[in-house]
Amino acid sequence: MSLIPTQALSAHPNDRDTLHLLVQSWAHVFAYWQLSSRKMKMVQDHFGTDWLLLQPTLRFYEAPEQAAGSHGTANVSELPLPPGPCCFLSGFLSGRHYFAELGIKNDQGHFLPLLRSNTILTPHIHTNQEIPSNELTPNNLVTYRPTAVSIELVTSKTYEHFSAYSVYLPKSAFPANTEFGGDID
Template identity: 25%
Template sequence: MVEEILALKKKGYTIKQIAKEMDSTVGKVQYRLRKLQSQQNMSENKKEMEYESRQVPPTWNIPSSYELDRIVLLPQGPESLYIYWDLQSSTRHMVSHHFRKPWSELKKKLRVYDVSDLIFNGHNSHRNIDISLPETTDNWFLNDLKANRTFIVDFGIQPDSSDFFTVLRSAPIETPRTESDSKRQDAVKKWKAGDCKTPEWHEQFSSYSIYSLLK
């Protein structure tokens, strides 16, 4: 019936003439045409939605963990460092098993070591400070440090009745020097001028920069 209506409409027939030609009513002819229009609209909307879905790029969510055991230090200025870290699930499980406590109940801390001009053995830092961490924290800003100093940071657990337990240890990093910082500058000038054969800082030279390059 719809095909006949469309054929007559194409010839220029009015709705009334189509109804008379088909021995039907104007209402039935209008109903058929409205239904056809509705079907066509639905089909067009479906095509548009399919096209848009192909054009929208996939969304990417940042994972809460990359399942890596690492801690990274980034200098933010002469007196500040930014730290972030990540742990594998297996490492968390191992530490929890060792202390016989759920990971969420263990006290987490950062231990910051000043190891300037030292070959650090885990105990011989110039000084160290401890920072208690809120649960689920995975990054931290360290402020009020000294410029042109070398730091190492441990992420670890502080049990109630034992010493600090290191889980992750960072590579060493040096805070930038300030314009007024004269550390080693006089020695460098003397060496450049030929006033001394061996640089005065040679005996205290830190191997960390070499270690970082070799690593």
């Protein structure tokens, strides 16, 4: 028996189910997603309510090394699905395996997964590489030991006055006798 991919059932080839994680640094991850219109409609019809009222959620799992890619997990963090199709996230630990699920919360508050991402490995932090091993002492040994994992959405600053080339201030922000060289309107 062969399975038919979800995108094969859609009228649009770019309307597919996707949840993917990309490592940016040891503590930062970029996530992007797309829930096919077919699956979103199916979920809304099943629960009889609008998509946003279903509390769309991203859930992140830290997978133990021996269980990377399996269903065994050590730590779980979640956040409401940010608006748009992607976001940057921070709060990951170095040298750990992570994967994510996009889902909704039902009336009882239970998480119902709809999509699962790839499993990533965050890079290791090597803070002691420049110190020869025969010179290691408690004074020069640096160890990173966070107390808890807390994944957060990284928000960017919005610039009201932005062109394709730079951030600028409008003429009205300067005194009337200021001369400008070039077009800044």
